[in-house]
Each structure stands twice: as C-alpha cells, then as structure tokens.
Amino acid sequence: MNLVPFALYAAAFVAYAWHFARRTPALGRTATTALAAAALSHTFIIGMRTMEVGQVPVFDATSAISMFVWLLAVAYLYTEVTTDERAMGVFILTLILALQAIPAFKTDVEVRSSVLRGPLFGVHVSSLLFAYASFALAFVIGITYVLLFKEIKTKHLGVFFARLPSLQVLDQMNQRAIVVGWVFLTIGLVAGVVFAEQTQAPAMSLQDPKIFVALICWVVYSFELFAARRIGWAGRRTAYLSALGFAIVLLNFVPISYFLTSSHKF
Amino acid sequence: MRLLLVGISHRTAPIEVRERVDFQARGVELALRTLASRKPGGTGGEIAVLSTCNRAELYMACDDVATAKSELVSFVSAFHDVDATAIEPHVYDVTDLEAARHLFRVAAGLDSLVVGEPQILGQVKEAHNAARQAETAGPLLNRLFHSCFAVGKRVRTETNLGSGAVSVSYAAVGLARKIFGDLEGRSIVVLGAGEMGKLTAQHMKSQGVRQVTIVSRTIAHAARTAEAIGGATAARWEDMDAALATSDIVITATGAAMPILTKARIESVMRPRRGRPLFIIDIAVPRDVEAAAGEIEQVFLYNIDDLQASVRENLARRASEVVRADAIVDEELEKFATWLRSRGVIPTVVALRQSFESIRRAEVDRLDFKLSGLPPEARDEARARVDEITHLLVEKLLLTPTEQLKGLADPETATMYAEAVTRLFGLSEPPASDKEPETRADNRVEPFTRNRRPGPSGRQR
Numbered sequence: 001m002n003l004v005p006f007a008l009y010a011a012a013f014v015a016y017a018w019h020f021a022r023r024t025p026a027l028g029r030t031a032t033t034a035l036a037a038a039a040l041s042h043t044f045i046i047g048m049r050t051m052e053v054g055q056v057p058v059f060d061a062t063s064a065i066s067m068f069v070w071l072l073a074v075a076y077l078y079t080e081v082t083t084d085e086r087a088m089g090v091f092i093l094t095l096i097l098a099l100q101a102i103p104a105f106k107t108d109v110e111v112r113s114s115v116l117r118g119p120l121f122g123v124h125v126s127s128l129l130f131a132y133a134s135f136a137l138a139f140v141i142g143i144t145y146v147l148l149f150k151e152i153k154t155k156h157l158g159v160f161f162a163r164l165p166s167l168q169v170l171d172q173m174n175q176r177a178i179v180v181g182w183v184f185l186t187i188g189l190v191a192g193v194v195f196a197e198q199t200q201a202p203a204m205s206l207q208d209p210k211i212f213v214a215l216i217c218w219v220v221y222s223f224e225l226f227a228a229r230r231i232g233w234a235g236r237r238t239a240y241l242s243a244l245g246f247a248i249v250l251l252n253f254v255p256i257s258y259f260l261t262s263s264h265k266f
Numbered sequence: 267m268r269l270l271l272v273g274i275s276h277r278t279a280p281i282e283v284r285e286r287v288d289f290q291a292r293g294v295e296l297a298l299r300t301l302a303s304r305k306p307g308g309t310g311g312e313i314a315v316l317s318t319c320n321r322a323e324l325y326m327a328c329d330d331v332a333t334a335k336s337e338l339v340s341f342v343s344a345f346h347d348v349d350a351t352a353i354e355p356h357v358y359d360v361t362d363l364e365a366a367r368h369l370f371r372v373a374a375g376l377d378s379l380v381v382g383e384p385q386i387l388g389q390v391k392e393a394h395n396a397a398r399q400a401e402t403a404g405p406l407l408n409r410l411f412h413s414c415f416a417v418g419k420r421v422r423t424e425t426n427l428g429s430g431a432v433s434v435s436y437a438a439v440g441l442a443r444k445i446f447g448d449l450e451g452r453s454i455v456v457l458g459a460g461e462m463g464k465l466t467a468q469h470m471k472s473q474g475v476r477q478v479t480i481v482s483r484t485i486a487h488a489a490r491t492a493e494a495i496g497g498a499t500a501a502r503w504e505d506m507d508a509a510l511a512t513s514d515i516v517i518t519a520t521g522a523a524m525p526i527l528t529k530a531r532i533e534s535v536m537r538p539r540r541g542r543p544l545f546i547i548d549i550a551v552p553r554d555v556e557a558a559a560g561e562i563e564q565v566f567l568y569n570i571d572d573l574q575a576s577v578r579e580n581l582a583r584r585a586s587e588v589v590r591a592d593a594i595v596d597e598e599l600e601k602f603a604t605w606l607r608s609r610g611v612i613p614t615v616v617a618l619r620q621s622f623e624s625i626r627r628a629e630v631d632r633l634d635f636k637l638s639g640l641p642p643e644a645r646d647e648a649r650a651r652v653d654e655i656t657h658l659l660v661e662k663l664l665l666t667p668t669e670q671l672k673g674l675a676d677p678e679t680a681t682m683y684a685e686a687v688t689r690l691f692g693l694s695e696p697p698a699s700d701k702e703p704e705t706r707a708d709n710r711v712e713p714f715t716r717n718r719r720p721g722p723s724g725r726q727r
Binding site (some may be wrong): 167231 | 542
C-alpha cells in the first residue's frame with residue numbers, strides 16, 4: 001500500500017530535478033502536481049490506517065516515519081505555495097524518498113503496546129514528528145544557504161546563484177523553521193515526561209538512547225536559537241548547526257528506533 | 267506571393283548610417299502609409315517596418331521581389347532624405363524562408379547587439395501592431411509575425427539565452443539582490459565623491475535603496491554629489507566607520523593610492539553588526555579595499571574585475587545557449603515552411619474550384635431553357651433545387667482533392683501535383699493572384715451564357 005505514495009514521490013523527485021535543470025514553468029507545475037498527488041495518496045493511506053486501528057498510526061517506528069514523511073511533504077508544499085520557490089524541492093524530495101523507502105518496503109506490522117494510547121501520547125508523538133519535519137526543512141534550507149553562500153563568496157556564480165532565492169530569504173526561512181521545530185520539540189518532550197509519569201512506564205530514563213539523544217537535539221537547537229539571537233551568529237554558522245541538529249534527529253529516528261532503544265520501539 | 271526582407275542593422279552599418287534611417291524618428295505609421303500608396307512589387311503586397319536603434323528592416327510579401335527590392339531602397343533614401351549610394355552598401359536583402367529565419371532570430375534576441383536582450387520581442391510586436399493598424403499586414407505577414415512571437419516566447423522559457431547580468435552595474439545589483447533579497451529599505455555608503463561612485467549610487471537608488479550616504483575627504487564635494495543624486499546625505503571622512511556600521515552595501519570609488527578599508531578596519535566595523543552581511547563593491551583602481559577583507563565571514567567583497575568577470579561569464583553562457591535557441595528557430599521555421607507550402611498550391615485549388623463552378627453555372631443556365639415551359643413559381647423552385655444540388659455535388663467532389671493538395675508537405679511533389687491538376691482539368695496557367703481566375707472565368711463563360719439568355723425569354727413570349 002505504501003508503494004503508491006512512494007512511486008508518486010519518486011515521480012515528483014524526477015520532475016523537481018528536471019525542473020531544477022531546465023527551469024521551465026510547465027515542469028515546475030508538473031512537479032508540484034506530482035508532489036500534491038503523492039501527498040494526497042499518502043493522506044489517504046494514513047487515513048485508512050487511522051480508521052483501521054482507531055488512532056493515528058504512530059506507534060511503531062515504520063508508521064512514525066511514514067507520518068513524518070507526510071508532514072514534511074505537506075510542510076514543504078505549504079512553503080512552496082506561499083513563497084513560490086521550487087528550487088529546494090529536489091533537495092526535500094531526496095530526503096523524502098530516502099525515508100519513505102522504509103515504510104514502502106518494510107511490510108511487517110509491529111504489535112502495538114496497550115500502554116501507548118491516550119491524548120497525551122498523541123500530543124507527545126505528533127509534536128515530536130512535527131518538530132522533526134520542521135528541522136528537516138531547516139536542514140535542507142541550510143544546505144541550500146551554504147551552497148549559495150559559497151558561490152557568492154568565491155565569486156563563481158553558477159547553478160545555485162541562478163536558481164535559489166536570496167541569502168536573506170533563506171536565512172529567514174531557516175530561522176523560522178527552527179523556531180517552530182524547537183517549540184514543538186519542547187512540547188513533545190514535556191508531554192513525554194508527563195506521559196511516562198502517568199503510566200509509570202518502565203525504563204524511561206536517560207539511559208534510553210532515544211531519550212538521551214532527543215535531549216542532545218534540544219540542546220543543539222536551543223543553542224542555535226541563542227546564538228542567532230544573542231551572539232549574532234547568522235547565515236553559514238546557523239546553517240551548519242541546523243545540519244548537525246538534523247543529523248542527530250535522523251540518527252535518533254532511524255537506527256536508534258530500530259536497533260537500540262529499549263522503551264521507544266516506535 | 268514571396269517574402270522579402272530589406273534592412274540595415276548593427277551588423278552591416280555603423281551608427282552614423284543607422285541613425286539616419288531611424289523610422290521611429292519620422293514615424294513608422296507615415297512610412298507604412300507612404301509605402302502602401304507606392305505599391306512596391308505590384309498590387310496586393312503586404313508590408314511591415316521594424317525599427318529599433320540597432321536596425322531598420324522592411325518586411326514585404328509581394329510577387330515581384332526584384333522590383334520591390336530596388337523600390338524599397340529608393341523609398342528609404344527618399345523617406346529619410348539620404349543619398350541612396352550612402353546606404354546601399356550597408357543594405358542586406360533576403361527572401362522567403364531565409365527572411366523568415368532572420369525575423370525569427372531577431373525576435374529571439376539572437377541577432378541583437380547584446381545577445382538575448384529582452385526588449386527586442388516587444389519592439390517586434392510593435393512593428394506588427396503598426397502594420398496591422400495601417401492595414402498593410404495581410405495573411406502572410408500576420409502568420410510570419412505570429413510565428414516569430416512563438417519563437418521569442420519559446421527561447422525565453424526554454425533556454426537561458428536571456429539570463430545573467432551583462433553589464434557591470436546590473437551585475438552589482440544582481441549580486442546585492444541575491445544577498446539581501448529586496449533592496450528596498452537597504453542603506454548604501456559611497457566612498458568618494460567622483461563620477462563612478464555617483465553613477466553606481468544612482469543605479470542602486472533607482473532599484474529602491476532607501477538611504478544613500480556619500481563620504482568624501484572634502485565634505486563640500488560629498489554634499490554636492492549627494493545633492494546631484496537627490497535624497498542622499500553627505501558624511502564627513504571621520505564619521506566613515508559609523509556610516510559603515512549601519513550600511514548594507516558599500517561602494518568604494520576614491521582616487522586613493524593605498525587601500526582605505528583594511529581587513530582590520532572592516533573587522534572592527536563588523537563586530538557590532540551581529541552577523542548582518544556587508545556587500546562591498548570596490549570599483550576604484552587602484553583598489554580601495556584590502557583583498558584579505560573578503561575572508562571575513564558575512565563580508566562579500568567584489569572589485570571591478572570580479573564584476574567584469576561575472577559579466578564575461580554570463581556572456582559566454584548566453585553564447586553557449588545560442589545553439590539551443592537556433593534549434594528552436596529551426597523547428598518553428600519548419601512549421602512556417604509547411605504552412606507556406608500549403609499556400610503554394612492555393613492558386614491551383616482556387617482555379618480548380620472556379621473551373622468547376624463555371625461549368626456548373628453554365629449547365630444550370632442551360633437548364634433554364636428547358637425549365638422555361640414550367641409555370642413561373644414552379645420554375646423558380648426547380649431552379650433553386652437544381653442550383654442547390656449541383657452546388658453540393660461540386661463541393662463534395664472537390665473536398666478530397668482540395669485537402670490532398672493542401673496537405674502536401676514536400677514542395678516538389680506539390681508543384682508536380684499542381685501541374686498535373688492544371689493539365690488534367692485544363693486550367694492552363696495557374697493564376698498568380700486570387701483575382702485573376704475570376705476574370706478569366708468570366709471571359710470563358712459569360713459570352714456563352716449571354717448569348718443564350720435572351721433566347722429562352724424571347725421565345726417564351
């Protein structure tokens with residue numbers, strides 16, 4: 001079932017890459033349409049699964065990734081429609097494709113624990129997923145910022161100079177995405193702590209790598225916000241920080257979820 | 267009908283010649299009117315005048331290309347009051363598809379002085395509009411111009427022929443936009459009260475920069491330049507660092523022999539800016555800014571050579587797009603050629619239809635005699651019926667041959683078919699224009715019917 005959105009995301013990726021190379025308006029529209037179709041089919045699949053289990057399907061790592069990809073696609077579509085900038089699409093879709101490959105080709109459904117229900121659990125998971133999607137956007141915007149920055153600084157105006165929006169705009173978008181991500185990360189972490197207290201779940205401590213790494217994440221992004229506001233770090237430095245932060249998010253999201261964590265097998 | 271182009275452009279004539287044949291100065295409309303009344307190349311001709319500061323071109327659709335050419339040249343010399351011998355060596359003329367190709371390349375910006383410049387398409391559109399308003403554009407020129415608009419549009423969207431700044435000041439503005447986004451609300455500091463700095467500042471100001479500050483060693487010079495720019499302020503040399511600290515863009519254009527802005531000085535200016543980027547454009551020779559200053563994070567330093575290199579790169583990139591643009595020209599030219607060829611058989615088609623029609627009319631008229639025995643009402647109705655049926659019959663019989671003839675893509679085959687049809691149906695010479703077959707049909711048919719017509723009516727009485 002998850003193969004349909006995967007195929008559509010792949011089609012959108014090809015269209016965005018082609019549009020990046022050729023820059024014709026028709027290709028741009030095709031790319032957006034393909035991505036919208038992918039997101040729509042993905043919405044349908046998540047909706048079906050929600051009806052099936054009676055709750056938003058975020059209780060195992062695979063479905064959480066699928067949910068994350070969906071959030072990322074929707075968030076990106078929103079920024080594209082509001083800013084009319086398509087140059088970043090090819091970068092976002094690379095990430096989307098890589099992650100969506102997991103739910104698309106991993107078919108075994110994991111048994112859900114009876115503990116994992118209730119509104120607080122929902123807040124915990126959905127806030128964190130939304131935060132991660134924001135960080136993913138910030139990461140991609142940060143990469144494009146660095147690429148454009150290098151072109152201008154080294155005076156080799158080329159591919160990115162012709163296609164990307166200005167450094168100022170990229171920096172603002174990056175900052176905004178990080179603020180939104182940080183707020184939801186904080187909400188998600190607090191909700192997780194309260195939920196763990198309520199259910200008295202076992203092994204919810206800093207020894208769980210997932211919790212530990214999530215806290216590191218929070219520290220990195222808090223520092224980035226502090227640095228941008230107080231020390232006057234801007235541009236390239238914050239872009240590098242958002243790349244570091246997202247690397248930790250990915251580490252937490254994929255390998256740790258599947259192989260390491262004891263309490264967060266979802 | 268053939269297509270003829272007679273023109274002068276920056277490729278063949280120096281500015282001294284081009285400015286003397288500028289149609290815009292004396293009015294394209296007047297030129298079109300005058301030309302229409304002179305009828306160069308025979309009657310039924312179509313004409314359009316394309317006039318820009320780099321070219322003056324006359325596009326004509328006519329039958330007699332050779333006469334038209336010499337008449338157009340003499341018209342240009344008379345219209346502009348220039349000796350014909352002064353312009354003749356610079357005039358080029360091409361015909362038919364090569365004329366179409368030329369217009370397509372012009373509309374695409376391929377024939378411009380600065381390849382890919384965007385204004386030319388608008389100027390070509392104006393030329394067509396003027397011809398339409400003066401009613402000198404007919405089916406051939408209308409089709410030609412619409413095809414060239416398609417070329418211009420496709421080249422603009424499908425190639426990078428028009429991308430990248432190709433002058434130093436545009437390159438500077440383009441860079442500023444890539445760093446700051448919108449230039450509105452930005453402030454700019456100019457070091458030096460000279461002409462170069464003033465011009466660049468004026469260009470930036472026209473792009474929406476909010477504040478311009480002129481810093482000069484002599485405050486009176488700074489004040490004078492600030493006044494000349496309008497809305498700018500002057501600052502003393504000692505206050506330079508304060509001005510730099512609040513600016514986004516710095517243009518340095520002093521005559522100083524040693525660098526004024528050292529790396530250390532800019533570093534100290536950058537500290538209170540909290541990571542706000544600073545774009546420094548050093549257009550002075552010798553340079554006003556130490557090259558090492560470009561290493562500072564968030565400082566973008568470009569000197570005049572860097573900007574010129576970027577301009578050269580853009581020009582080279584445009585040149586590499588020329589091949590792709592020419593491919594589009596070829597594609598659209600092929601479409602236009604197909605249309606033109608389908609027009610080549612039209613005289614034959616018209617002659618064929620007129621021949622059939624004259625036979626039909628003759629037979630219907632002959633029938634009148636036989637119908638004369640009927641009462642008047644019945645006779646009228648019978649005649650109407652016969653007329654209708656025969657008309658339909660001719661239409662149906664001619665439908666397929668007409669379509670087949672028009673659909674022939676290969677010009678040789680088309681000529682062969684046209685000749686065959688002409689001989690098979692005894693059309694003799696295919697008429698050159700649309701009006702001739704009517705007169706010939708009249709010659710052949712009318713005497714016959716005129717002789718017959720009085721007969722029946724006389725006998726009826």
